[in-house]
Amino acid sequence: MFSCSFASNRLTSASSCAAFHLARRLVSTTTTSMSLRSPNANDFQELSKRIDKVLISHDAQTLLKYNADWTGHYQGRSKIVCQPQSTQEVASILKYCNKEKIGVVPQAGNTSVVGGSVPIQEEVILSLERLDGIVSFDDENGILTCGAGCVLQSLQEKVASYSHLMPIDLGAKGSCQIGGNVSTNAGGQYYYRFGSIHANIIGMEVVLPDGTILDLLSKIQKDNTGYDLKHLFIGAEGTLGVITKVAIKCPRLPTARNVAFLACESFDMVRKTLTCAKDELGEILAAFEFIDEQMLDQVGNRKKIPVKHGERNYPFCILLETQGSNDEHDMAKLESFVEKSITLGNVVDGTLAQDMKQVNDMWEIRESCNPIIREIGYNYKYDISLPLSDYYDIAEEMRERLVSKPEALVVNWGHVIDGNLHLNIITPGDFSADEQIIALIEPFIFESVVRRGGSISAEHGLGQSKNNYLGKYAKKDDIVKVMKLLKSIFDPNGIMNPGKFLPSTK
């Protein structure tokens, strides 16, 4: 898939390859800490003495899987990938790199969309993939303890065999690993129902940059003894330490799972439907997502859209899921909610999944949004949080801004129930970044989000894509100061994911 190689690492040339392109952001924003040095062949020898499996290569192609990110916007130049198989090995790696002042990029599934999981320069990659063992599953309490390198989907399958559910689900489940999910405080479609990762992680094992292993694992849920350190690492994007094990609370598998695919004429109606859903469905409401017409048009080229207005897509479609312990009860509630929505005129059309195949097909439509636009052209990706009153206004604002660029389509989808919008601007057929388009989008979109009281990164995080916006558009200076203080306590040499998450120093 990645067919072009980089002769030079000067980031000013913009070569356009079919599936791969660098964003101009790399030129202006990220520089790694001056006190760190690049690893060399001797470091490779030393690391190989300490752990069982280390890869080294000077050929960009061999380590491309680790160096290149999923969006195609970022590529590092690491020549060394460590593949530890135990927490001890992780500790050895960090201890060595900390002493030698070599940058380390912890990497799980490498599904970050903000360039958080690939090196910026030649930092050593610490892959968690071999820490993929299940330590235990406590059936009665629903507590899963496992290695950070376990793929989310395999965990979902594993706990399903014990009649439990993972509290998170996202489109990247086939590749992302739980350690990465926890490090980025991943959101996903069940955020409303089960809460954030902060609410569901009951323990973890984490290795600090100096090699200290902190055993914060737990078998129990309530423990008010001391500062709850694990919460610092949740969402820290690998900048304070490396998570090696997690203990996560799993809800019981619902016996009844139903999905409705609904169509609305306006976003106002989507909001009304959401309120009605909360009232009528109550405790069985599990997920409420939306996709707009422009995105449905793109999906419709590849998948069957369940409800259409003749040949056209409706302006907005909602994907709604209920979960419960009694199918008859849930279906009755769902039918009464749907009837009410139609009678009130909030919903103009829709369908209820009649079997699990239809349930999966409908979710496929929602989950395929990201992968589909990646194949179409360049993606200018934005992941924002807004109060619902402003939620779709921003999409319309962007369309107005881009009126002079008709080749740029603004396509939207998201976890509307959480106020989280995935706003993407795509240029079908054109895989190169257009400076003019960027100038029309930024910084306007960030200023607009801030003005409306929203967040410029709802769930995707900062990585190397948005870290320099932290102080400008997200948090005030005094807050950033405290964050930097925290970083300096855990990672005084700045080896963990240099140049990311916090604003990079110039």
Place this chain on the structure above:
Amino acid sequence: MKILVGVKRVVDYAVKVRVGANGVELKNVKMSLNPFCEIAVEAAVRLKENKAASVSEVVALSIGPKQCQETLRTAMAMGCDRAIHIHTDLRGDYMELQSDSVAKLFQKVIEEKEKDVDLVLVGKQAIDSDCGQVGPMLAGYLNWPQATFAAKIDLDGDGLMVERETDQGTETIKIAKLPAVVSCDLRLNEPRYATLPNIMKAKKKKIDQFQADEFDVDLTAKNKVLEVFEPPARKEGITVDNVNQLIDKLKNEAGLLQ
């Protein structure tokens, strides 16, 4: 043309079934319209939408517990005009109620209740019992022509031209004159989603109810189920380090090479 469509309520295809003391555990398990029956319903509705077929009505028939009415509502939401529910609490997954009795019940409905049926559409088989027998048995009892595993159905004069899928390829059968029985296979069509307005309309459509034992049909199982068990767990595969190891294992462990 009047069409009768058989619809069966079965364990949802996506469910991982478990085997208990009395066979497959059905308690609290998600049940849905049998996928091949869904295809049969779609075929019936498409014929109705085809003016040339002159379909007067499509009637859905289901045999089973009271929850079959949900399955019939789905069929009506897809476009069937009305439905018949023959109530029985006997298990339809081969454990109690079997194909012969089902075929005879269909025959009774056609001979006594819905006397002017021109075409019976059924799924080629149910995914719980996997028998594939009701269609052919019914045709035999009624002495009607039949075409099974239909992948394409076209009107042809007073009859039908049916393409059926076999392991050797496609076979085309001309049914000269209706009435006939046709069973539907996967490639016949892609069933539509039942849209909300239709789901709501379906609630008002008529379901005629009968008890299975009010028909003069022997409902006892002709075949006795001796044992139900899960297939042995698939053994985990291994990775080998090189081609020599692969050849060694193929030769000495799998016995596939001389």
